[in-house]
Structure formats: C-alpha cells, structure tokens
Amino acid sequence: MINIHEVIETNNMIEHENLDVRTITIGISLLDCADGDVDVTCENICNKIRRIAGNLKKTAEDIATEFGVPIVNKRISITPISLVGASCCKNASDYVKIAKALDSVAAEVGVNFLGGYSAVVSKGMTESDRLLIESIPEALACTERICSSVNVGSTKTGINMDAVRLMGETIIKAAEMTADRDSCGCAKLVVLCNAPDDNPFMAGAFHGVTESDAIINVGVSGPGVVKYALEKVRGKNFEVLCETIKKTAFKITRVGQLVAQEASRRLGIPFGIIDLSLAPTPAIGDSVADILQEIGLEKAGAPGTTAALALLNDQVKKGGVMASSYVGGLSGAFIPVSEDQGMIEAAECGALTIEKLEAMTCVCSVGLDMIAIPGDTPASTISGIIADESAIGMINQKTTAVRIIPVIGKTVGDNVEFGGLLGHAPVMPVNRFSCEAFISRQGRIPAPIHSFKN
Amino acid sequence: MNRTIITVVGKDTIGIIAKICTYLADNHINILDISQTIVQGFFNMMMIVDVSKMNIDFVTLTEEISKLGEDTGVQVKCQREDIFDKMHRI
Numbered sequence: 001m002i003n004i005h006e007v008i009e010t011n012n013m014i015e016h017e018n019l020d021v022r023t024i025t026i027g028i029s030l031l032d033c034a035d036g037d038v039d040v041t042c043e044n045i046c047n048k049i050r051r052i053a054g055n056l057k058k059t060a061e062d063i064a065t066e067f068g069v070p071i072v073n074k075r076i077s078i079t080p081i082s083l084v085g086a087s088c089c090k091n092a093s094d095y096v097k098i099a100k101a102l103d104s105v106a107a108e109v110g111v112n113f114l115g116g117y118s119a120v121v122s123k124g125m126t127e128s129d130r131l132l133i134e135s136i137p138e139a140l141a142c143t144e145r146i147c148s149s150v151n152v153g154s155t156k157t158g159i160n161m162d163a164v165r166l167m168g169e170t171i172i173k174a175a176e177m178t179a180d181r182d183s184c185g186c187a188k189l190v191v192l193c194n195a196p197d198d199n200p201f202m203a204g205a206f207h208g209v210t211e212s213d214a215i216i217n218v219g220v221s222g223p224g225v226v227k228y229a230l231e232k233v234r235g236k237n238f239e240v241l242c243e244t245i246k247k248t249a250f251k252i253t254r255v256g257q258l259v260a261q262e263a264s265r266r267l268g269i270p271f272g273i274i275d276l277s278l279a280p281t282p283a284i285g286d287s288v289a290d291i292l293q294e295i296g297l298e299k300a301g302a303p304g305t306t307a308a309l310a311l312l313n314d315q316v317k318k319g320g321v322m323a324s325s326y327v328g329g330l331s332g333a334f335i336p337v338s339e340d341q342g343m344i345e346a347a348e349c350g351a352l353t354i355e356k357l358e359a360m361t362c363v364c365s366v367g368l369d370m371i372a373i374p375g376d377t378p379a380s381t382i383s384g385i386i387a388d389e390s391a392i393g394m395i396n397q398k399t400t401a402v403r404i405i406p407v408i409g410k411t412v413g414d415n416v417e418f419g420g421l422l423g424h425a426p427v428m429p430v431n432r433f434s435c436e437a438f439i440s441r442q443g444r445i446p447a448p449i450h451s452f453k454n
Numbered sequence: 455m456n457r458t459i460i461t462v463v464g465k466d467t468i469g470i471i472a473k474i475c476t477y478l479a480d481n482h483i484n485i486l487d488i489s490q491t492i493v494q495g496f497f498n499m500m501m502i503v504d505v506s507k508m509n510i511d512f513v514t515l516t517e518e519i520s521k522l523g524e525d526t527g528v529q530v531k532c533q534r535e536d537i538f539d540k541m542h543r544i
Contacts, residue, residue: 007461008493008498
C-alpha cells in the first residue's frame with residue numbers, strides 16, 4: 001500500500017517542482033475530408049474536428065482534477081494540410097481559407113494550438129506543397145492558434161535544398177507580416193528534418209499518414225523535478241547522477257502514461273505514444289539550463305555543456321522507456337532559448353552562442369529552437385542555418401529542427417517579448433559571412449551512405 | 455473498491471480530522487487507513503478512503519473537501535490512488 005512519504009514526494013513534485021502533463025494532443029486524420037471544393041473541405045474538416053475533439057477540454061480538466069496533476073495544454077495535430085488541400089486549393093489564398101477555418105474550430109473546441117499546417121517535402125515538392133508553403137506567412141499572420149511545419153529532409157531521402165531555400169525566404173516573409181508583434185509568426189513555424197509522425201509538441205506537431213484515424217499522444221514534462229532531484233546528489237559520481245535522472249524520468253513518465261490511458265479510455269480514442277520530453281517554460285524552476293548548471297556548469301553554453309546535455313538526454317530516455325511501452329515523438333531534452341529562463345540568462349551574459357547551440361542540437365532531442373536573430377539577416381543565411389541543422393539530423397538519424405525568429409526592426413542587444421509560454425529572448429548575433437552561392441544551387445543533397453540498409 | 459488518497463497539509467488544528475471524517479461519513483465514503491507525520495514543521499496527514507459507494511461525483515468531492523480545508527486554514531487534496539501507485543510501484 002502507498003505510504004505517506006510517497007504521497008508527499010509526488011505532491012511536492014506537482015506543487016513545488018513544476019511537474020505537469022504538458023499536453024494531451026489528439027492526432028486526427030483529415031484525409032477523408034478532402035473535396036474538390038475548398039468550402040466543402042473546410043466544412044468537412046471542422047465537422048470532423050468537432051466530432052473527435054469536442055470533449056477534449058472537459059475530459060482533460062476532469063482528469064487533472066481527479067489525479068491532482070495539472071494538464072497545461074490541450075492540443076490537436078492534423079494530417080499535413082498540403083495533402084488534404086491538394087485537390088481543392090488552386091492558389092495560396094485557398095490555403096489561407098483552410099487556415100482560418102482551422103483557427104476558428106480550434107478556438108471552438110478550446111485547444112490553444114493546432115499543428116499540421118504542414119508539408120512533408122523531404123525529397124521533392126508537389127505544386128500543392130509549394131502553394132501551402134507560399135501561404136504560410138499570411139496564414140500565421142491572420143490566425144492565432146495555427147502552427148506550421150515543413151519537413152525538408154530525412155536520413156532516407158537526403159535534404160531537399162530547394163525547400164531549404166524556400167523556407168529561408170518564407171521565414172523572412174512570416175517575420176515581416178507579423179513585424180508589429182515582434183515577428184511572432186515565426187514562433188509558430190518550424191523547419192524539420194526526420195520529423196516524427198506522432199509528435200504531440202508544437203510547433204512541429206502533425207498527424208502523419210502512417211497513423212490511424214485518431215490517436216491520443218501525451219507530452220510529459222518536468223525539468224524542475226529533475227533539477228530538484230539532482231540538488232540532493234551534488235558532488236556525487238556519474239553513476240549516482242545518471243541513476244537519479246533515470247529514476248526521476250521514470251516517475252514523470254508514469255504520470256504521463258496514466259493520464260494518456262485515462263484520456264484514451266474516456267474519449268474512446270486509442271492511445272498512441274508518450275513523449276517524455278523535458279520541456280522548459282519561462283517560469284522560474286522549470287528550466288533545462290538549470291539542470292545543466294546543477295550537473296556542474298557555471299552557465300549553459302560553458303565547455304562541457306554538450307557532454308552534460310548528451311548525458312541528460314540519454315538518461316531521460318532510459319528512464320522513460322522503462323515507464324511506458326510506447327515512447328515516441330521527440331522524447332529527450334528540449335533546448336529552446338526564449339522559453340527557458342536559464343537559457344535566456346546564458347544568452348544574455350554571452351555564455352551561449354548560436355554555434356554552441358548548434359553543437360548541443362547534435363545530442364538534444366530536437367534542434368535550434370526559439371532563437372531571436374537580427375531582422376536584417378539575409379534569407380540565404382537562414383537557409384544556411386536550416387541546411388546545417390538538417391545535415392546534423394540526416395547524418396545522425398535524429399530529428400532536428402529550426403525555429404528562429406528574425407525580429408524585424410531589432411538587432412543584437414535588443415530584447416524581444418513573445419509572451420506566455422513562448423517567453424522572451426535577447427537578439428543573438430549570427431555569423432555575418434555569406435552562404436548565398438551555396439544556397440542558390442538547385443536540387444537536393446543525396447541521402448547518406450548509411451541510409452542504404454536494404 | 456475504488457481507492458482515493460486524501461491529504462491534509464498545514465498547521466495542526468483542533469477538529470480538522472473530525473470535520474473531514476464527518477464529511478466523508480455524510481457522503482458514504484469509507485476510511486481504510488490514516489497516517490500522519492511532521493515534515494519541515496508542517497502537519498501532514500494522509501487518508502486512504504474507498505469512494506465506491508459515495509453519493510456525489512468525484513469533482514464535487516475534490517471541490518468541497520478543499521473548501522473544508524480552506525475554511526480551517528489547511529490544504530486538503532483529494533486524488534485518485536492510481537497516480538501514486540503508478541509513480542512508485544513497478
């Protein structure tokens with residue numbers, strides 16, 4: 001039988017160490033909503049989302065009350081819209097129409113983000129993919145809840161450099177169209193390599209074509225819990241350090257597993273995966289950078305950061321896979337800058353640079369995330385950053401991503417406020433040397449040799 | 455059996471356990487076990503109760519029992535046992 005000390009430990013994690021279930025995300029296939037007419041497609045999409053996710057908010061709130069654990073976000077991921085809109089969207093405005101319909105139905109069912117305004121173009125682009133990408137800046141500017149992602153490469157296909165070039169330009173346009181709001185459109189746009197089909201976290205969530213009609217994916221978090229656990233083993237050897245992280249990750253994941261199964265049962269939708277990511281928020285005590293400091297670094301970004309992060313990421317996974325049979329999504333440690341108070345401080349005092357962040361993305365769960373850069377950064381430079389990240393993902397068979405915000409009208413030394421979960425960030429300097437001639441080459445980078453496993 | 459954990463945290467107060475027990479009895483909730491300890495100067499009490507015969511719904515129970523605590527100056531929480539069981543048992 002459960003004893004009082006175990007109960008106190010769990011409740012301390014929730015009340016003082018920011019343990020929460022970060023998101024319950026329902027993945028919904030919209031493939032059966034496609035029609036030759038854009039208005040009919042929109043209506044079909046809204047009806048299906050209402051039918052499947054109508055009870056999500058209430059169910060999540062009930063579960064949170066009954067188990068006493070906060071469920072911070074309720075979200076929806078959908079089939080990449082470039083597939084759903086392929087037969088009815090003749091121009092970018094048609095896609096924007098779908099974005100507006102999605103935004104209104106997301107508000108109606110009470111979710112804070114809906115991901116899947118996406119295209120998967122890792123090898124080539126259809127006309128529909130191209131139109132969708134063209135529509136992204138306007139779609140993000142005129143909606144609140146829509147998140148967009150484009151997958152530009154994979155270990156199996158190589159990197160679609162035409163898409164990389166286009167995404168550099170698209171990010172600049174999205175920044176310009178939301179210039180009055182610190183270019184926050186770019187905070188909802190991510191460029192991926194090796195994107196998973198079942199990721200519950202935004203902005204990169206979409207419901208892949210390998211998935212069933214509807215599925216529940218749950219993202220758990222708790223950097224604060226890991227940090228507090230590590231405070232108790234200061235100065236101990238690596239074995240003790242790793243063991244502590246693993247045990248904590250196990251406990252966190254079990255909570256996610258319980259919530260996922262309960263949500264699945266109550267909503268009558270199959271359970272997909274648990275994403276056991278340490279996802280920071282700007283709140284004090286909810287920071288991955290603080291864990292790195294607790295491991296022994298003066299600031300995130302100091303020499304040793306990549307090794308410490310590699311260790312953290314691996315132990316989180318090892319603890320998590322023991323706790324749930326279905327672990328997926330991005331799973332690991334996220335290192336967004338603006339969403340993590342410790343990372344913000346490290347960037348402000350000069351300990352953390354984009355180059356060091358790039359090195360860290362080789363061993364963290366995703367990539368360059370929520371980094372504000374000067375608004376006059378050329379599109380080709382942004383494409384260069386995307387190409388670098390994609391290459392890391394392609395060669396290392398991992399998911400990588402770029403979510404950077406060229407803040408129009410701001411430069412190094414300025415601060416940017418995105419608000420809420422998206423946080424705030426200092427504008428970080430970008431290498432000023434050009435890669436224009438590299439990016440203007442046409443075609444794609446071939447798949448690496450180790451992709452041939454047939 | 456449908457087990458739920460009720461926790462009381464705060465300054466030790468005369469009659470708090472009596473009040474909670476009366477509330478539980480009124481709503482047909484059976485107490486299976488009670489334990490208590492002092493952590494960092496705070497009174498911590500845990501009850502394991504069976505809610506399978508209770509005549510209110512779970513959300514009402516959590517709201518009312520938390521209100522009962524507030525009125526007495528302590529924090530009272532009510533959570534399904536599964537969250538502790540999953541976290542601490544393999």
